[in-house]
Amino acid sequence: MNQTAVIVAARRTPIGSAGHALRDIPVADLAAPVLTAVLDDAGIRPGDVDEVVLGNCLGPGGDVARYAALAGGLPATVPGLTVDRQCGSGLAAITTAVALIEAGHVxxxxxxxxxxxxxxxxxxxxxxxxxxxxxxxxxAPFAPAELGDPDMGVAADLLAEKHGIGRARQDAYAARSHRLAHAARESGAFDRELTPVAGVRADERPRAALTEERLARLRPAFRPDGTVTAGNSCGVGDGAAAVAVVTEREADRRGLAGLRVRKVATAGVDPQWPGLGIVPAVRDVLATTGRVLPDVDVVELNEAFAGQVLACCDELGLDPDRVCTEGGALALGHPWGASGAILVVRLFSRLAALPEGSAGLAAIAVGGGQGVALLVERR
Incomplete structure (x- = not known):
């Protein structure tokens, strides 16, 4: 049975810097409110949900998805599955749900x-x-040591060096992310996608004053002669994001618009260069759907490191000015297991303002040398 999956609602929490605004909220209690919110947005009754799939990297173990589903008011008859693809976990959870829909299981x-x-x-x-x-x-190790298992910061620094991406270019991109995210936050561009948690109603981290000049003062963070700094790297964050995915027939029956999922892809690369995982995953979704990057209206790549994003853009022939035009993880922060899902929430919000048929792309790189990508179009 070949069903088409449609994303009909999308929500996220504000993103808090680790140790700050959301520091006392356990992971499942971050997820529960967004599950409730997407149900409300789509008008779906809790008992109509067939499965809950959530990504998580460093939680307490057990089954975060099951706990969050019950805490969010879903009935005990709804199962929960927690997946771990490290930084790609949130997007991997969505691609798993899409696969269940397409196979006719839910x-x-x-x-x-x-x-x-x-x-x-x-x-x-x-x-x-x-x-x-x-x-x-x-x-834990991402890959066997003999194959190479660099920490992500070191890997990003080496990747920038390999691709000839200098400090100034990285700092300029990071400053852009903060500038765009701050402007979007102040204009209310994020408001409709946010679900307040513990009184926190806005993303904590974007700073308009983080200019290229200020970033240039920071010392290298990972190698003495490196170009990656705390300023052109993402901040570690707390947060959650979720979407509702239904069959196209169900979306039609309910009169819901949303995003039709055209293709998902997961790829592997040399674990020495984990930041490049985005590249083959993006090429896969484009090749399979017959699209090229100029045909894609909205592009959301996880901004783990400015140099890493720029390296991927250079490999793909993608203008970096087209990426995360309301800011990305460099400004908002990177709550590891949620970040891939946050990209899809951003696609949902941005594509809602565009005509039917507009396309969106989300992609994220993963420690150990993997990448996950998703291509959607507005119904």
Whole structure:
């Protein structure tokens, strides 16, 4: 059975900087309100949902999606699935829901991602002997060491060097992201997609005063002679995002517009260059649908690092000025397991103002050398 999936509602929380505005909210309690909000927006009864799929990287374990679904008021008969594709988890959750729709397994799913870096548990390797002590670690390996498993910051710095992307260009792109995001926040461009949590109603991080001149004063963050700094890297964030995905027949029956999913793709690349995972995933969705980048009206790429986004743009022949034109993760922050879903919420909001048939692209790179992409068009 070959069904077409349609995204009919999309919401996100404000994004808080780790340790700040949303620091006391556990990950599932970030997700629950956005699940409720997308149901309300689409006019879908909780009992009509067949599955909840959420991405999460560093939560407490268990099944965040199941907990969030119950906390959000969905009945106990609705199952929940939590997926982990690291930074791509939120978008991977949505592509999983799309696959369930297309295969005819479900008619209605809620999908997205959530992350609370502020409340993430500390992790330890166990002692190696009777007299040993536990060793705390921040992340598990993304790939076998012999293949290369660089930290994302180091990898981004090396990628910028390899592609000849200098400090000034990175700082200019980062300043642009903050400028655009601050303007969008102040103009109310984000308001319709936001679900307040714990009294927080707006994204915390965008700063209009973060100019190229100020960014130029910052020291390299990952290599002594590097070009990647705290200013042209994303900030770690807390937040959640979710969408409602239904069959096209169900969308028609309910009189809902939304975004028709044309293609999703996941790709692998050399784990030494994880930031390039976006490139083959984007090429896949474009080739399969017969589109080219000039045909795509809205482009949302996860801005993990300015140099990494610019390297992907250069590889794809994409004008960086077309990417995240209301700011991206460099300004808003990067709540790892939610970020891919936030890209889709942004597509939903921006495409709502464009004519039927307008196309949107979301893509994100993943530690270990992967990328996830999604291409949609407005119904």
């Amino acid at each position: 008619r209605c799913a809620l999908a997205g991602g959530a992350e609370s870096a502020s409340t993430a548990p500390w992790r330890y390797w166990p002692p190696t002997g009777p007299s040993g002590t536990p060793v705390r670690y921040e992340r």
